Amino acid sequence: MKRFLPLLCIISCAEPPPVPEGTPRVGATATAVDGWIYVIGGFNRADIRDVEAYLPAKKTWKPCAPIPTPRSFAAAALAGGRVVVFGGIADERTVGAVEAYDPRTNAWLSREAMPTPRSRLAAAAVGSRIFVVGGMDAKGSSRALEIYDTSTNTWSRGADLPTARHGLCAVARDGRILAIAGYDQEASASVEEYDPATNEWRALPPLKTARGFSGAALLDGRIFVVGGRKRDLPPTELVEGGTAASLPENNWGFGCAAVGRKLYVIGGEADFGRRVSGRVWEYDLEGDRWSDR
Numbered sequence: 001m002k003r004f005l006p007l008l009c010i011i012s013c014a015e016p017p018p019v020p021e022g023t024p025r026v027g028a029t030a031t032a033v034d035g036w037i038y039v040i041g042g043f044n045r046a047d048i049r050d051v052e053a054y055l056p057a058k059k060t061w062k063p064c065a066p067i068p069t070p071r072s073f074a075a076a077a078l079a080g081g082r083v084v085v086f087g088g089i090a091d092e093r094t095v096g097a098v099e100a101y102d103p104r105t106n107a108w109l110s111r112e113a114m115p116t117p118r119s120r121l122a123a124a125a126v127g128s129r130i131f132v133v134g135g136m137d138a139k140g141s142s143r144a145l146e147i148y149d150t151s152t153n154t155w156s157r158g159a160d161l162p163t164a165r166h167g168l169c170a171v172a173r174d175g176r177i178l179a180i181a182g183y184d185q186e187a188s189a190s191v192e193e194y195d196p197a198t199n200e201w202r203a204l205p206p207l208k209t210a211r212g213f214s215g216a217a218l219l220d221g222r223i224f225v226v227g228g229r230k231r232d233l234p235p236t237e238l239v240e241g242g243t244a245a246s247l248p249e250n251n252w253g254f255g256c257a258a259v260g261r262k263l264y265v266i267g268g269e270a271d272f273g274r275r276v277s278g279r280v281w282e283y284d285l286e287g288d289r290w291s292d293r
Contacts, residue, residue, distance in 0.1 A: 022061055023050050024278035026269040027072035030255025031083045033103050037257045038064065038083055039266055040101070043072035044276045047090055051101065054266065054280065056259050059293055065106045069097045073253075075123035075170075077130045080150040084111065086132050089119045094137065098148070112153050116144050120213075122170035124177050126196060131158065131177045133194075136166040141184045145194065159199050163190045167212035169256075171223050178204070178239065180225055183212035187230065191239055205241070209234045215256025219263050220285055226265060227251045231272055236283075245288045247281060261285045264293075 025042030032038075036053045047070035053062050067085065074088030082100040089095070096117030100109045114132065121135025121142070128151040135142050142165075145158035161179055168182030177194040181187070187210035194201050211228030216239075223239040229252035236244040247265060254268025254277070263283040270277040280293040 022052055022054060022266060022278045022280065023048065024276045025072075025267045026253040026276050027074075027089075028255045028267050029074055029076035029085060030257040030264070030266050031076050031078050032257040032259050033078055033083065035259060036103065037255070037259065037264055037266065038101065038103065039255050040067055040076060040083070040085055041071045041074055041088065042255075042267060043089075047071055053103075054264075056262065056264060056282065056293070064103075065101070065108060067101070068099055068108050068110065069095065071095060071097070073120045075121045075132060075135070077123040077125040079125040079128055079130050082109075082150070084123075084130055084148070084150065086123055086130075086148070087114055087118045087121055087135065094119045100150075112148075112155060114148075115146055115155050115157070116142070118142055118144065120166035122168050122179065124170040124172040126172050126175055126177070129196070131170065131172075131194065131196070133170050133177065133179050134161055134165045134168045134182060140164075141166045141182075147196075158194065158196075159201060161194075162192055162201050162203065163188065165190070165212075167229070169214060169216035169225065171216050171218055173218055173221075173223065178216075178223060180216050180223070180239065181207060181211045181214055181228065183229075186210070187212050187228075204239070207237050207239075208243075209237065213252040215254055215265055217256055217258040217263055219258045220261055224263055224283070226256060226263070226283075227254065227268070229253070229272075245283070245290055247283075248290050248292070249279075249281075251277065 028042030049066035071088035096114035118135035165182030214228030
């Protein structure tokens, strides 16, 4: 299997000039690291290389080293101190490129490519391993679960996802991976949980509202599922059951991350495809309310 040579970016992110607001984009990833949210890639008339970090505590942005492979509808997860980005769409092609960003050095490193190139996929980490699930490959919606070990830069195969889906979410909780919602021929409400210890999946109660290209994050021990690509605004649901305040605008394809006891939605395609957004929405668990940041 081909290995990529390391690629290092030398732009410093220690004291960058601030940027007034985030770049409007759909299909970006968003990953929280030490209070910052790193927004990577996406699409707005063309693939986006820009990487921007948002600090919710101060409502400020900073530019970071651009991703070597511009892409949209990739997946990302944090492991080993790096944000690792998998697959996606680049120049209208599904790619298997894997690139890791180190916020401490503002440098990118190329890693072992995915065994199965996919876009519209999801990823979540447990320890040093990142579980890359579902998505879309050359044949359509995928059931693949491929496991990337950041400590050895190697891949292994896990048990297939029971329900083939793309545009899904993945969240790690208590050492297990939850695959949530998505699309195949139509929107899905499926929630399935993978146990790495047994290499087995089990079905959990489905969401009340089927959706795809939504966001999901662990907040105060519970998994919140936000937005999604539907003509009518889907409610915010908890995987454990119940609802929370709905996102104020109909949005999909956004980045979603939690910092502390707050949830953030960044960018996306708002008003059911009428405009690409750079807006940041903040959900406050204490007051069960959203605000425009």
